[in-house]
Amino acid sequence: MDALVAILYIIAFSLFIYGLMGLTGPKTAVRGNWIAAAGMALAVVATLLQVQHNWLLIVIGLVVGTALGVPSARQVKMTAMPQMVALFNGVGGGAVALIAWSEFRTTDGFLAEPGHVIVASMFAAIVGSISFWGSLIAFGKLQEILPGRPIGLGKAQQFVNGLLLLGAVVCAVVAGVGGAPQIWIVALLVLAAVLGVLVVLPIGGADMPVVISLLNALTGLSAAAAGLALDNTAMIVAGMIVGASGSILTNLMAKAMNRSIPAIVAGGFGGTTTLPGADDGVERTVKSTSAADAAIQMAYASQVIVVPGYGMAVAQAQHAVKEMADLLEAKGIEVKYAIHPVAGRMPGHMNVLLAEADVSYDALKEMDEINGEFTRTDVTLVIGANDVTNPAARKDASSPIYGMPILNVDESHSVIVLKRSMSSGFAGIDNPLFYADNTSMLFGDAKKSVSEVTEELKAL
Template sequence: MTTFIAVLYIISFALFIYGLMGLTGPRTAVRGNWIAAVGMGIAVIATLLTPGMSNWLLIALGVAIGVAVGVPSARKVKMTAMPQMVALFNGVGGGAVALIAWVEFRTTDGYAHEPAYVAIASLFAAIVGSVSFWGSNIAFGKLQELISGRPITLGKLQQPVNALVLIAAIVFAVVIAIGGDAELLMIGLLVAAGVLGVVVVLPIGGADMPVVISLLNALTGLSAAAMGLALDNTALIVAGMIVGASGSILTNLMAKAMNRSIPAIVAGGFGGGTAVASGKSGEVRPVRSTSASDTAIQMAYANKVVVVPGYGMAVAQAQHVVREMAKLLEAKGITVEYAIHPVAGRMPGHMNVLLAEADVPYEQLKEMDEINSEFAQTDVALVIGANDVTNPAAETDPGSPIYGMPILKVNHSRSVIVLKRSMSSGFAGIDNELFYDAKTSMLFGDAKSSVGEIVEELKAL
């Protein structure tokens, strides 16, 4: 039986890795998810076959509750709410690890007679899992707008408070590791770690939230791997390390894409401020508005159009009508491409998934580094709901909170048309200098309705 279980684990790990490889592109992503899911199913079966497994009724009840809650919520969630769901589900994983560590503490009488590495790994998992659970819930609240997206800080006390609760969690862990078996010690550790998760994420603004979600995901993976080490469960170790490693790599890539350091983000990022409605000296700056008819004519006589999607497109669910517009332009011999910023939307790959859902050819999706050199040869850049990722202030204004963040250089295009409901700011809470550029025209209204009107105008030309 032991050999059979080991073989099942090896098969599941291979499926994990093969499934992860499928997530590198939208064409293979669904298949990759199914492959990884099959691998997880095999790993669960292998774990249930472990000698000494008991409490089958509780296990079945837990599985039933998980399926009843998880499947309907995953099927009904909108793409615009996917970041919130990722944050929430990730938090559940961290919370589960923290609870397992607590159970392990209780069943071993405070890790009495357990090897030192078991106590250390379990206590590490408890701290990191609790941080991930509570931090992910704060991230969910910010994304769901249950909590203000603005940085909520304690001012000068922020860093001392962070350090204090971290030290408290470590002190509880050390006391337990050297022989303390009072249950209040473990409760104190979990509470201190939970407070740490809250006070670390609250000061982080909306613009940094995609990086935070990725970082918390990596932490959950690391906590699961540590718990697997404590329980001698190979599935937890391997799956946790895969999640931790991939999440860490993604966090680093996203931080670089925003020209930010991860310590700076954790220390309190930019974002969530109040929109600036006028120029630096207080004067009201004029913008040039346009109509769907003029936009259609302008694009119909272009050689190349680049669509720049953002969260506004996702909220309006305009991807399908955008694809219809692109087909009409292509039928007129116009080249259409899509410029994708690494952190467009609220999580990595958000725009890619939306556009793939609308059957946009993958070859037309251009990453930032590839498309930026092409804007100078672009006749019309159509910005649909993107804000901070197109703001020239990131390159020209050293006083801007987004200064240094790589952007899509749409201002280099021959003309720019921005589709927005209003002049409201993006996650960073600042004016977008692109809106006031002499080459920019604003088409105000719901993105889906505006693009629909453009489609009708193109058909009439």
């Protein structure tokens, strides 16, 4: 039986890695997901073969989890995908914290347990609890149950966070000496929970994609630690894969914003409650355009770049955009899509949306690849993207996003911005692009506006 379990684990881990490789592109992502899921199912079967279990509880858990998880995943809208990722990730961290608590109870407070089991369990309890409660706050901000703006304790924030972390570590040391009362691990979980809440609350909406990635990495690391404590190879390998990939992605996204991870955790910027407009006494006007005028501009262009943002996700306009792009390409116009690493509310949000509409992977261009194209682009169509196109990041040293790499859409010959209103983006700051001489605003629902432009193109 041990040999069979080892073989199944090896096959499962191979499927994990092969499935992860498939997630590098939209064309293979669905297949990669299924392959990785098959690997996880195989790992679960191998784990259940090792020891005796309470099968009634396992069946109940499977039924409840399936009843809650499958309908939620199938019915969630693409606009709510970041919230679902944050929530499901939090559930993973919470499960790890509960496992650590259970191990404490079943071993009489780690009495006679090896040192590595105690250390790994305490690490899993702290990080898992932080991840669970932090993910709930991220979910609340993304769902707009909580304000998107930073909510913190000001200068005392980091001092309080440090005290909470120190308290959790002290509780872990006391709980790990062996035979300690259960109150110590409960106190550990509570302190870590408060820390998770206070770490994420001061982080503004503009930093949410990085936060989601960071919390995913923390959940993976806590799962790996729990696997070490339980001597479960599947949890160790799967947790390390999630932790490593999440850490790499977090670092890449932080670099894309020209910000350090400690700076983001210390308190980010942004929120949905900031009023639009610069308070500097300067009167600003915007030029409004129509679908007919936008269609004429694009019909006589050589190259059009589409810049998608969260507004496209809200309007579910990706299929309409694909139809419009097909029509432009049929007229001999080159169409490309400029993807900023932190566009939307989660890593790869725009890539997922456009892949859903069967947009060619070759047409999706990353920021570094596309930025040199804007100077020779006739028309750039910005669909609901605010902060990632804000030229203040390059020109205004007083701006909170100063130094953040952006898509240089303002260098295009002409820019058409599709928005419902003049409201600010998730960073809560005004965008000078909207008032530029080469910018026109097409107000309204993005899907309806794009469809109207498409109809006008057909008539030309």
